[in-house]
Amino acid sequence: MQSNYMNKAIFPGSFDPFHRGHLSILEKALKLFDFVYLVITLNPDKNQRSSFESKRKIVEQQIKHLKNVEILINQDKLTAELAKELNVNFLIRSARNDIDFNYEIELAVGNKAINNSLETILFFPDENNIKISSTLERHKNFYKNKGK
Template identity: 40%
Template sequence: MTKIALFPGSFDPLTNGHLNMIERSTKMFDKVIVGVFVNTNKTALFTLEEKLVLIKAAVAHLENVEVIIQETKLTVEGAAELGATFLIRGIRNVKDYEYEKDIARMNHHLAPDLETVFLLADEAYAHISSSLLKEVLRFGGDVSMYLPDSINQALNQKNREMKLNEE
């Protein structure tokens, strides 16, 4: 039986922490699907299509990874359609654990055969989030060490465009 895992997220942008989780997941599962989902609680900087292109480039070195867009379904519905029986979720701290635990329990209620696998963030990335990186960059800080090169370039370009629009 092929073990397929879905790693859902808004990935706005995908960070090296996300990439580390994806790389580690490829060693545990036959296929890892990175699902670019819409987070209704956040305003996205990148469009879904932009994220798709950027993430595909960042994971191109991983043979068993696929990247998809999912904008109108529950995660459990998307997982079922994709044949995924595992969800991958990253945990950076206790706050993440509390949040993710509740989601995992709801997902288990909705899809009892879908297992959530928690991966602890690598120490080098445990303190970062996409939101934090965008905030630091907005005020001129260097976040390049936390992003794949192509995503860092795209994020810097978006930041320049936003600043021009504010003027």
């Protein structure tokens, strides 16, 4: 199915958990791209709290209304290498603040060094999503479930 699309992008993340901020960025990306690979990937800088399959199930539920998205799991490749294998030249990322922005610049440069065809497209969250982070969502879920 996806091979018929010329205008493709890859949206990688640990998505631990996938939240409305991620969904909003994905919806924005689908306004520019015909097809998006949403890649649940291993981030060596973060502790893996949920299994890849449990993350996939959560993402599937939250994006079931969207077309032209394929969920992939990446446990052992650099994103730039995976993009090359998928014949994708655009990488979707997001930045909420100057710390995120500076990190994304470093990441974009590193990805470009690995895959010269890969261009990073940076989306900014809407105002109502700017303070949402996976870390905050995990903390809220932890304390919400602790009382049960």
